[in-house]
Structures are given as structure tokens and as C-alpha cells.
Amino acid sequence: MRALAVVLVLAAAAGCSDDASVFACTVDLQVLSSTGTATPTCGTFTRGDVNYTDQAMLNAQLCVLNALQQKKSFSLLYDAATAGGALDTGVRAGWVGNATPNGTLLLRTLAGQGSGDASVRGSVVSTRSCDKIDATPSCRPRVGVPCLTCTGTDPGAVACRG
Numbered sequence: 373m374r375a376l377a378v379v380l381v382l383a384a385a386a387g388c389s390d391d392a393s394v395f396a397c398t399v400d401l402q403v404l405s406s407t408g409t410a411t412p413t414c415g416t417f418t419r420g421d422v423n424y425t426d427q428a429m430l431n432a433q434l435c436v437l438n439a440l441q442q443k444k445s446f447s448l449l450y451d452a453a454t455a456g457g458a459l460d461t462g463v464r465a466g467w468v469g470n471a472t473p474n475g476t477l478l479l480r481t482l483a484g485q486g487s488g489d490a491s492v493r494g495s496v497v498s499t500r501s502c503d504k505i506d507a508t509p510s511c512r513p514r515v516g517v518p519c520l521t522c523t524g525t526d527p528g529a530v531a532c533r534g
Contacts, residue, residue, distance in 0.1 A: 397495050397534030399464040399484045400449055406468055406480070407447050414439065414467075417450040417515075419459040424450075429513040436467055436520060440505060445471045452483065453516025467505065467520055479505050481522045482531065500528035 400416075414435035417424040432448050439446035452465035466482040484497030503524035511519035 397484070397497050397532035399466045399482045399497050402482055402484075402497050402499065402531050403447050403449055403466045403468055406470060407445065413446045414448040415450070416448075419451040419516075424515055426512075426514040429515060429518050433507060433513045433518045433520060436469070436505065436518070437507060439469055440477065443471060443475055443477055445469055445477075448518065450518065451516060453514075457516070459516050467518070467522075469505070479503070479522070481505075481520075484531075495534040497531045497534075498528050499531040500524070501526040 415428065415432040417428065417432070429450070432450070436446055436448055446467070446469045448467045450465055451459055452463045453459055454463060462485050464484055468480045468482070469477045471477055479502035480499050481502060482497055482499045485495040500522055501524060502522035504522075506521050506523065508519040508521045511517070513519045
């Protein structure tokens with residue numbers, strides 16, 4: 373949760389583009405561009421979807437943790453809860469692990485505005501590389517919160533502006 377909050381702060385602080393000609397900037401497109409697959413392996417969840425449940429987020433968390441243990445590529449996309457627990461603010465988040473030929477995983481977490489693949493004018497997507505992703509201690513996955521923690525020294529950066 374703390375890592376997601378840091379990424380969200382980066383997204384808010386990065387500013388917005390006033391140029392309407394800038395390409396669509398969404399977490400979903402950033403994940404797609406880094407994984408090369410349109411279907412996230414550990415799930416894609418959008419608020420209002422009847423399948424977006426606490427159990428689904430627990431399963432998504434377990435999928436990510438299993439992929440990490442097996443050193444396999446993974447991705448997870450979801451409408452994220454804010455610090456207050458609301459899902460109605462249009463915050464989108466994602467987790468990505470890309471397996472390399474030498475058997476390591478390149479890990480990232482992303483956050484930005486928009487829901488699903490909908491781009492919001494002026495949106496900013498921030499990304500942060502992770503040295504490690506773990507289950508967040510004392511946290512039970514629920515809608516909007518997969519209870520994953522990104523650790524590492526990367527302070528994060530703006531991936532795109534829409």
C-alpha cells in the first residue's frame with residue numbers, strides 16, 4: 373500500500389499535458405507495451421464488474437506471488453482504491469514481471485488516472501522499478517487493494533502523459 377501511495381503521489385506531482393494531440397496514456401497501454409500480451413495473466417479488474425471481488429483480488433495476489441516464485445512473467449491490472457478506500461476516483465494500477473532469457477524478472481508497478489483502457493485528458497502514468505515484490509504484511513487483499521509491496525531504490529518516474 374505504501375509503494376502504491378508513493379507512485380500515486382508521483383503521478384499527482386508530475387503535472388499534466390495541455391496538448392490534446394499527445395497519445396493515449398493509460399496504465400493498461402503501458403502494461404501491454406511491456407508484456408506484449410493483451411490479457412493480464414493475473415487478472416484485469418474494473419470497478420462495477422461483478423467479478424471484481426475481494427476473493428478475486430486474493431486470487432490475483434496469489435497468482436503474482438506464484439509467478440514470482442516460479443520466475444515467470446505476469447501482469448495484473450485493476451482499478452485501485454485510494455487511501456480512503458474509494459474506487460470512484462478513476463485511479464488505475466498495475467504490477468508487471470517480465471522474465472528475461474537469463475532467468476531473472478524485471479519488476480514494475482504502475483499507477484495513473486483512468487479506468488480500464490479509458491484515457492483521461494491530462495492523465496499521467498507513473499512507474500517504479502522494483503527489486504522485489506512481496507505480500508504486504510498484515511494486509512488482506514480486497515477490491516482495489518492486492519496487498520503487494522514493491523521494494524527497491526527506484527524513486528519512480530513518469531512513464532507517459534496523455
